[in-house]
Amino acid sequence: MPSRQPAAPATGVAAPATVLQLLTDAYPDARVELDATNPLELLMAIVLSAQTTDERVNQVTPELFATYRTAADYVAADPADLERILGPVGFYRQKTKAVQAVAAALVERFDGEVPTAVDDLVSIPWVGRKSAHLLIVGMFGGSALAVDTHVKRLAKRLGWSAQADVGKVETEVAALFDESDLGRLTLTAILHGRRVCTARKPACGDCVLAAECPSAGTAA
Numbered sequence: 198m199p200s201r202q203p204a205a206p207a208t209g210v211a212a213p214a215t216v217l218q219l220l221t222d223a224y225p226d227a228r229v230e231l232d233a234t235n236p237l238e239l240l241m242a243i244v245l246s247a248q249t250t251d252e253r254v255n256q257v258t259p260e261l262f263a264t265y266r267t268a269a270d271y272v273a274a275d276p277a278d279l280e281r282i283l284g285p286v287g288f289y290r291q292k293t294k295a296v297q298a299v300a301a302a303l304v305e306r307f308d309g310e311v312p313t314a315v316d317d318l319v320s321i322p323w324v325g326r327k328s329a330h331l332l333i334v335g336m337f338g339g340s341a342l343a344v345d346t347h348v349k350r351l352a353k354r355l356g357w358s359a360q361a362d363v364g365k366v367e368t369e370v371a372a373l374f375d376e377s378d379l380g381r382l383t384l385t386a387i388l389h390g391r392r393v394c395t396a397r398k399p400a401c402g403d404c405v406l407a408a409e410c411p412s413a414g415t416a417a
């Protein structure tokens with residue numbers, strides 16, 4: 198089957214290939230910033246990262262991962278022990294329930310292993326397409342677009358998608374790229390959104406995309 202050709206961008210929007218090259222040059226070592234050494238660890242870290250920073254998650258995961266090494270370990274855990282470890286990430290009661298629900302699904306339906314297919318991943322509680330795609334990019338060496346708040350904001354400012362729905366943003370942005378480039382786009386765009394194209398006061402004066410970006414100097 199012939200590979201899909203990226204759609205031509207409309208006029209007045211940033212050229213996708215140019216943006217990706219500039220981002221790649223700016224962040225040549227871009228990676229998922231959640232610390233993890235295996236799929237289960239990254240899946241749990243991604244679940245914990247909701248409504249908090251990667252830095253906070255990275256503070257608690259050394260003890261978490263040392264204590265609970267398998268999905269069955271999480272299922273068997275005393276919730277009070279998990280709540281104590283997860284305290285610093287906030288919403289620790291809810292997140293204790295989340296990691297145990299994720300682990301239970303892995304044990305019951307996937308022999309305790311983290312599946313590699315998106316359809317399987319999104320069938321797990323607390324795991325949506327963004328999380329599934331981030332796992333695939335970060336741990337399985339695949340290429341997929343994970344639309345988090347940074348990617349969504351950057352896509353809007355670059356003129357790639359003004360959709361409010363992240364699923365529609367994913368569809369519109371992914372259509373502009375070869376599928377094999379989506380993982381690199383995900384990793385670099387997340388970093389750029391965190392470090393330069395921030396929600397408030399984006400640093401357009403220091404931005405490598407400024408010459409391409411239709412929002413340069415106007416975004417806030």
Ligand code: SF4
Nearest residue numbers: 394399401404410413
């Ligand atoms: S020029 Fe400004 S609005 Fe455009 S991507 Fe860069 S920081 Fe964001």
